[in-house]
Amino acid sequence: MKASKLRAGLIGVGAMGRNHARVLGALDGVDLVGVVDPAGDPGGAARGVPVVPTVSDLLALGVDYAVVACPTGLHETVGLELAEAGVHALIEKPLADTVEGARRLVEAFESRGLVAGVGHIERFNPALQSLRSRLEAGELGDVFQVVTRRQGPFPHRIADVGVVKDLATHDIDLTSWVTGQDYLSVSAHTVSKSGRVHEDMVAVVAQLSQGAMANHLVNWLSPLKERSTVVTGDKGTFVADTLTADLTFYANGMVDTEWEALRAFRGVSEGDMIRFAIPKREPLLVEHERFRDAVEGKDAGIVTLRQGLRTVEVSAAVLDSASQGRTIRIAADGV
Structure with a gap:
C-alpha cells in the first residue's frame, strides 16, 4: 500500500x-x-x-x-x-x-x-550544480578567483531589507558551496541611489579559506538583468549564466601562437571553448x-539552517564593512 x-x-x-x-x-x-x-x-x-x-x-x-x-x-x-x-x-x-x-x-x-x-x-541551478561537480573533480585545478555579477531593475516587492540581504546572499552561499571554501574576510562598499533606507548597490572583495579571492557586484539599479558566476583557476575559466543555466569552459591554451604581435596582444594563451549540454530542470x-x-x-x-546562518553572518560582515569603511575578519564561528 x-x-x-x-x-x-x-x-x-x-x-x-x-x-x-x-x-x-x-x-x-x-x-x-x-x-x-x-x-x-x-x-x-x-x-x-x-x-x-x-x-x-x-x-x-x-x-x-x-x-x-x-x-x-x-x-x-x-x-x-x-x-x-x-x-x-x-x-x-x-x-x-x-x-x-x-x-x-x-x-x-x-x-x-x-x-x-x-x-x-541557486544551489539547484543546473549550471552551478555542474560547475560544482567539475570543480570537485579537479577540472579547473586550483581555484584563483570567483566573480559574480547579479544586477537588474528595482523589485518593488522588497521593502524590509536591502540588496545585500536580498540578493548578495545568493552569491555568498553559492560561492562557498561551489568552491568548498569558507569566507575569511570581506571588504565592501554600498550606496543607495533610489531614495530608500536600505542600500541598493554593493561591491564586495572577499578572501576565502583556501586562498581564493571572491568579488561580488550586486545592484537593483540596472535595466540589464544579469546573473553570472565566473570561476578562474590554473586550467582556465568556467562561466555560469544562471538565467539561462548555461555553463561554458574556456581552457588555458597548450599551444602558443607563432604570431608575435598577436601573442603580445592576447596575453594568456587561448585554448578550447566548451559549452556543456546540461539537463535543465526547474531549480x-x-x-x-x-x-x-x-x-x-x-x-x-x-541547505541546512547552519549553512543559512553562515550566509547571514557573512552578509552582516559585508554591511559592517561598508558602514565602518574597513575590512572585517570573519571568525570560524561567526563575526
Missing part, C-alpha cells in the same frame, strides 16, 4: 510564494493543505486551497511541514512558531534578518530534531523535491 502523502502548508503568497504554491500544488507525494496570508489571495495562487490569516490557523489544519515565504523580517517569528509546534520548515533565504535571529532558529529546530532548510535556490522544483525527501528521512542534500 502506498504511504499517505505529506501535508504541506505555505506561509506567504507574494511574488515568491506564488511560485512555491504552483510547485507544491503539483509535487509528487505532497498535498498542499493550507496557505497563510493576512492579505488573502487576490491573485488566486492557492488554486482552491484554504487561505487562512495566521500560522496558528494553518497548524489547526494539520501539516507535516511548511514553506516560509513571508517577508524576511517575519522569518524568525514564524519559524519559531513552527518549531514549537513540531513542524518541519523550508524557510526562504535569507534565513533571518539578523545573525541573532538566525541563531535562534537554528537552535529551535535542531533542539527538537526537526528537518529545516533554507531556500538558497525550484528540484529544491522542493530535495526537501520533501529530507522530511521523509532520506539523505537529500538540502
Whole structure:
C-alpha cells in the first residue's frame, strides 16, 4: 500500500510564494493543505486551497511541514512558531534578518530534531550544480578567483531589507558551496541611489579559506538583468549564466601562437571553448523535491539552517564593512 502523502502548508503568497504554491500544488507525494496570508489571495495562487490569516490557523489544519515565504523580517517569528509546534520548515533565504535571529532558529529546530532548510535556490541551478561537480573533480585545478555579477531593475516587492540581504546572499552561499571554501574576510562598499533606507548597490572583495579571492557586484539599479558566476583557476575559466543555466569552459591554451604581435596582444594563451549540454530542470522544483525527501528521512542534500546562518553572518560582515569603511575578519564561528 502506498504511504499517505505529506501535508504541506505555505506561509506567504507574494511574488515568491506564488511560485512555491504552483510547485507544491503539483509535487509528487505532497498535498498542499493550507496557505497563510493576512492579505488573502487576490491573485488566486492557492488554486482552491484554504487561505487562512495566521500560522496558528494553518497548524489547526494539520501539516507535516511548511514553506516560509513571508517577508524576511517575519522569518524568525514564524519559524519559531513552527518549531514549537513540531513542524518541519523550508524557510526562504535569507534565513533571518539578523545573525541573532538566525541563531535562534537554528537552535529551535535542531533542539527538537526537526528537518529545516533554507531556500538558497541557486544551489539547484543546473549550471552551478555542474560547475560544482567539475570543480570537485579537479577540472579547473586550483581555484584563483570567483566573480559574480547579479544586477537588474528595482523589485518593488522588497521593502524590509536591502540588496545585500536580498540578493548578495545568493552569491555568498553559492560561492562557498561551489568552491568548498569558507569566507575569511570581506571588504565592501554600498550606496543607495533610489531614495530608500536600505542600500541598493554593493561591491564586495572577499578572501576565502583556501586562498581564493571572491568579488561580488550586486545592484537593483540596472535595466540589464544579469546573473553570472565566473570561476578562474590554473586550467582556465568556467562561466555560469544562471538565467539561462548555461555553463561554458574556456581552457588555458597548450599551444602558443607563432604570431608575435598577436601573442603580445592576447596575453594568456587561448585554448578550447566548451559549452556543456546540461539537463535543465526547474531549480525550484528540484529544491522542493530535495526537501520533501529530507522530511521523509532520506539523505537529500538540502541547505541546512547552519549553512543559512553562515550566509547571514557573512552578509552582516559585508554591511559592517561598508558602514565602518574597513575590512572585517570573519571568525570560524561567526563575526
